[in-house]
Amino acid sequence: MRIVPFIISAIVTVALVMVLNMQLPVGESKTPRLGAFLSPQHGCWQNAEPYNVNLNANLKFDGLKGNVEVFFDERMVPHVYAEQENDAYFVQGFLHAKFRLWQMEFQTHAAAGRLSEVLGEKSGGKNFLMIDKFFRRTGMTYGAEKSLAALEANPQTKAEVDAYTAGVNSYILKLDDNQMPLEYKVLDYKPEPWTNLKSALFMKYMAWELAGKGDDDFEMTNAKNVFSSLDIEQLYPVFEDSLDPIIPKGTAFSKPGVLPKAPLKADSIYYNLHDSIDPVLNIKPDEHNGSNNWAVSGSKTATGSPILCNDPHLGLNMPSLWFEMQINTPESNCYGATFPGAPFVIIGFNDSIAWGVTNAGRDVKDYYEIKFKDNSMKEYWYNGAWVPSEFRKEVIKVKGKPDVVENIAITVFGPVIYDHQFANKLNDEKYYALRWLAHDGSNETSTFYKLNRASNFNDYLNAISTFETPGQNFVFASKSGDIAIRQQGKFPAKWHRQGDFVMPGTDSSFQWQGYIPNEEAPMILNPARGFVSSANQIPVDTTYPYYLGGSYPLYRGIIINRKLASMNNITAEDMQHLQTDNYNVFAEMARPVLLKYIGETNLDGDAKTYLDQLKNWNLHNDINEEGATVFDTWWNELEAVVWGDEFSQTKLPLKWPNESSLLESILKDGAYKFADDIRTPAKEDLHDMVLLSFTSATKALNKLKTEGRLPWAKYKETGVRHLLSIPAFSRLHLPIGGGDHIINATRKDHGPGWRMIVSLTEKIEAYAVYPGGQSGNPGSRYYDNFIDTWVAGKYYSLLFMQKEEARRSSKMLWKMTFAKA
Amino acid sequence: MKFVVAILLTALLSFAVALFFPWWSIAIAAFIVAAFIPQTSFKAFVSGFLALFLLWGIQSTIIDANNHHILATKVAGLLPLGGSYIALIMATAIIGGLVAGMAALTGSFIHTHKQRL
Numbered sequence: 031m032r033i034v035p036f037i038i039s040a041i042v043t044v045a046l047v048m049v050l051n052m053q054l055p056v057g058e059s060k061t062p063r064l065g066a067f068l069s070p071q072h073g074c075w076q077n078a079e080p081y082n083v084n085l086n087a088n089l090k091f092d093g094l095k096g097n098v099e100v101f102f103d104e105r106m107v108p109h110v111y112a113e114q115e116n117d118a119y120f121v122q123g124f125l126h127a128k129f130r131l132w133q134m135e136f137q138t139h140a141a142a143g144r145l146s147e148v149l150g151e152k153s154g155g156k157n158f159l160m161i162d163k164f165f166r167r168t169g170m171t172y173g174a175e176k177s178l179a180a181l182e183a184n185p186q187t188k189a190e191v192d193a194y195t196a197g198v199n200s201y202i203l204k205l206d207d208n209q210m211p212l213e214y215k216v217l218d219y220k221p222e223p224w225t226n227l228k229s230a231l232f233m234k235y236m237a238w239e240l241a242g243k244g245d246d247d248f249e250m251t252n253a254k255n256v257f258s259s260l261d262i263e264q265l266y267p268v269f270e271d272s273l274d275p276i277i278p279k280g281t282a283f284s285k286p287g288v289l290p291k292a293p294l295k296a297d298s299i300y301y302n303l304h305d306s307i308d309p310v311l312n313i314k315p316d317e318h319n320g321s322n323n324w325a326v327s328g329s330k331t332a333t334g335s336p337i338l339c340n341d342p343h344l345g346l347n348m349p350s351l352w353f354e355m356q357i358n359t360p361e362s363n364c365y366g367a368t369f370p371g372a373p374f375v376i377i378g379f380n381d382s383i384a385w386g387v388t389n390a391g392r393d394v395k396d397y398y399e400i401k402f403k404d405n406s407m408k409e410y411w412y413n414g415a416w417v418p419s420e421f422r423k424e425v426i427k428v429k430g431k432p433d434v435v436e437n438i439a440i441t442v443f444g445p446v447i448y449d450h451q452f453a454n455k456l457n458d459e460k461y462y463a464l465r466w467l468a469h470d471g472s473n474e475t476s477t478f479y480k481l482n483r484a485s486n487f488n489d490y491l492n493a494i495s496t497f498e499t500p501g502q503n504f505v506f507a508s509k510s511g512d513i514a515i516r517q518q519g520k521f522p523a524k525w526h527r528q529g530d531f532v533m534p535g536t537d538s539s540f541q542w543q544g545y546i547p548n549e550e551a552p553m554i555l556n557p558a559r560g561f562v563s564s565a566n567q568i569p570v571d572t573t574y575p576y577y578l579g580g581s582y583p584l585y586r587g588i589i590i591n592r593k594l595a596s597m598n599n600i601t602a603e604d605m606q607h608l609q610t611d612n613y614n615v616f617a618e619m620a621r622p623v624l625l626k627y628i629g630e631t632n633l634d635g636d637a638k639t640y641l642d643q644l645k646n647w648n649l650h651n652d653i654n655e656e657g658a659t660v661f662d663t664w665w666n667e668l669e670a671v672v673w674g675d676e677f678s679q680t681k682l683p684l685k686w687p688n689e690s691s692l693l694e695s696i697l698k699d700g701a702y703k704f705a706d707d708i709r710t711p712a713k714e715d716l717h718d719m720v721l722l723s724f725t726s727a728t729k730a731l732n733k734l735k736t737e738g739r740l741p742w743a744k745y746k747e748t749g750v751r752h753l754l755s756i757p758a759f760s761r762l763h764l765p766i767g768g769g770d771h772i773i774n775a776t777r778k779d780h781g782p783g784w785r786m787i788v789s790l791t792e793k794i795e796a797y798a799v800y801p802g803g804q805s806g807n808p809g810s811r812y813y814d815n816f817i818d819t820w821v822a823g824k825y826y827s828l829l830f831m832q833k834e835e836a837r838r839s840s841k842m843l844w845k846m847t848f849a850k851a
Numbered sequence: 852m853k854f855v856v857a858i859l860l861t862a863l864l865s866f867a868v869a870l871f872f873p874w875w876s877i878a879i880a881a882f883i884v885a886a887f888i889p890q891t892s893f894k895a896f897v898s899g900f901l902a903l904f905l906l907w908g909i910q911s912t913i914i915d916a917n918n919h920h921i922l923a924t925k926v927a928g929l930l931p932l933g934g935s936y937i938a939l940i941m942a943t944a945i946i947g948g949l950v951a952g953m954a955a956l957t958g959s960f961i962h963t964h965k966q967r968l
Contacts, residue, residue, distance in 0.1 A: 075922070757928065
């Protein structure tokens with residue numbers, strides 16, 4: 031034996047193996063373990079699904095009570111036929127895990143504040159430890175635990191959720207390391223068992239996404255330093271003149287059951303109190319989270335049966351938030367979009383009815399300033415006495431580092447989100463507690479259980495009446511001819527502007543005084559106009575007896591109602607055109623304003639060209655329209671020059687007002703106060719601002735022109751991004767029109783993530799599409815195969831079959847059977 | 852002849868142990884084969900390298916062809932390989948080859964006398 035060469039060679043070999051067996055740092059990120067990742071028998075190659083995949087399988091599980099047959103159609107949509115109720119949800123859990131395990135776990139890790147456990151303290155420029163701290167302090171798990179208790183108190187939902195969890199775990203248990211979803215191999219960790227709490231966390235995550243509207247309390251509080259209360263009413267109006275509410279104007283409301291009253295001292299210590307707050311981290315859901323839904327009655331359709339449509343707008347991601355499936359049990363035959371992470375169909379239809387949701391967007395998230403005796407936070411001042419706090423210990427595991435422990439004080443208002451450990455940057459001796467409705471235990475799951483089985487209007491009403499958070503506009507249509515919409519949720523009964531600003535938390539006077547009785551929820555059933563609709567606008571006119579809070583988009587609702595009112599003999603195809611319509615009603619109202627105030631005489635070549643493009647624009651945000659880009663650029667510049675001077679008076683975070691705030695003000699009165707540039711001695715007016723903004727817009731447009739980005743789609747740059755923002759796993763630069771304030775609300779990374787149209791004829795005719803694919807595996811052809819269809823504004827005709835028909839159908843490509851072991 | 856046998860045995864043994872053990876078991880396979888089939892150090896390295904270059908290269912090529920390059924194109928975009936599935940296959944083959952080659956080289960030093968074939 032040649033000892034020296036042997037030892038040297040052995041050391042080099044072992045070192046090579048070790049280097050290839052660890053994650054190597056690249057900047058703030060890390061590579062996969064390259065040896066494991068590239069090994070054809072272990073690594074990424076194992077995720078390269080055969081192009082002609084075969085899903086046929088006969089499976090046996092202890093957890094089942096009877097047989098389940100699953101047929102997969104050519105789009106890989108599973109059609110589940112279960113002999114026993116619970117088994118259907120066991121199989122739903124199994125299929126969610128089979129196709130979407132990584133995202134289910136990742137999203138619930140995010141909700142629970144556990145990202146640093148898998149991504150490390152920092153990665154790719156993001157501080158995951160801070161993000162985790164934020165979600166722990168927001169009380170996500172705290173709320174999910176309470177909701178889980180409510181869910182498990184109901185034997186029916188407990189049984190179904192138990193079955194779902196067992197199904198997910200039956201998949202995880204038999205999962206080989208080689209077969210782990212690709213993202214686990216990229217990030218080098220493994221899935222853990224699923225629990226009912228994770229399903230509750232997923233629903234809490236949706237609550238955070240949707241019930242965080244109006245979460246601008248700190249910004250609004252800061253605004254009081256700069257603006258008078260009159261200014262605030264003008265910049266952040268509650269109602270706009272052009273509003274077309276969900277419940278038509280003039281509808282009578284019953285006398286309020288609760289009469290909230292502002293505390294006597296509100297003027298001095300609330301409305302007119304000046305305070306400055308700059309929280310260390312305040313993550314907000316995308317302000318564009320919203321949706322469209324509508325239903326038309328048979329009197330307006332070609333078939334004489336109602337048609338229901340829904341397209342929820344959330345972040346556009348892959349794997350998609352949605353997973354399409356049919357679930358057939360002895361009690362129900364249901365089809366639609368499901369959430370990987372939770373049982374039941376969330377948006378869909380069954381043999382008798384269809385339903386859909388849009389976000390209510392009302393403010394159910396308020397902050398209170400707490401006075402603690404000292405920074406141990408053990409006692410706080412409440413109603414004239416020192417009251418002991420409770421504490422919640424949150425242990426954050428950090429990959430490669432010691433655990434971080436957060437001791438969160440819990441007050442009568444809720445968890446203390448900002449304290450000296452997680453501070454207000456300006457004054458770390460201040461403490462703010464969060465009162466959020468999602469902290470209350472509520473069982474939203476039972477609503478979907480019941481909706482999946484509903485067969486008429488009363489069932490629908492019964493199903494949704496217990497739904498609390500996040501408040502939704504539930505649209506409904508039935509084969510029997512009813513259409514309805516109801517803004518359902520638990521909402522505090524608020525006095526004017528209660529909770530728009532941070533409230534004093536030293537006594538009970540500023541607490542919520544009660545909840546709006548459920549029977550006072552805004553609702554319409556079979557209105558004379560023959561349709562119901564919602565697009566996140568304010569649900570009611572000023573005669574509704576409660577303050578609504580929140581922040582509401584104005585324009586989609588206007589155009590949807592205008593179009594629906596003018597349509598007759600409607601077909602499903604008409605509805606496809608309507609859902610993908612790119613008409614810009616905001617531009618229709620704003621363009622004349624811009625043209626009125628621009629002085630044309632002094633415009634040079636480029637500017638003149640852009641102005642002509644805008645004048646000649648057909649008001650459609652279609653992919654090649656350059657006028658749309660001119661309009662958008664100009665309007666953004668106008669807002670910047672009109673408000674920029676006032677808003678630069680402070681470095682504190684402020685809330686930028688809605689587009690409608692500026693447009694509605696100008697339409698009402700040409701002498702807009704904020705047009706004056708307060709930094710100059712001269713008194714500017716709208717003419718000056720419109721011209722100034724057009725000059726800067728021209729510069730911006732020239733730059734876009736040289737980049738070849740004047741056409742609307744090139745300017746907008748829509749993409750569907752992987753949840754880890756890996757470009758290679760994303761679909762970018764998609765040629766799709768639409769945008770903000772447009773029915774086709776497709777923005778850069780946000781938009782209609784599920785489009786559905788259901789015609790409630792005797793044999794239901796339904797269409798849907800979503801930007802993604804059934805498989806969450808980037809190595810599958812079914813990962814992104816719906817995207818081009820979605821981009822083109824096309825739909826898939828849905829196969830909604832009874833079991834015998836599915837068995838015989840040539841459109842079902844694979845069959846999986848599940849039986850009791 | 853020994854050279855070819857060493858390549859085939861290394862590839863076969865690597866395939867077999869990888870069914871049950873982590874990826875680095877290929878190093879042990881290459882080491883064992885080199886220890887049992889005496890060759891010059893250079894030949895041992897080359898046979899180990901070629902064995903895994905071919906095994907991992909052929910395996911990934913077959914998988915990639917059945918997959919119509921979907922995964923490899925994406926992973927070659929995630930790694931700095933310019934989105935080229937061929938580059939990913941080559942990277943796979945070379946990494947497998949290097950590990951097995953080094954392990955075989957180590958194994959060859961077990962023998963006291965230089966073997967000549």
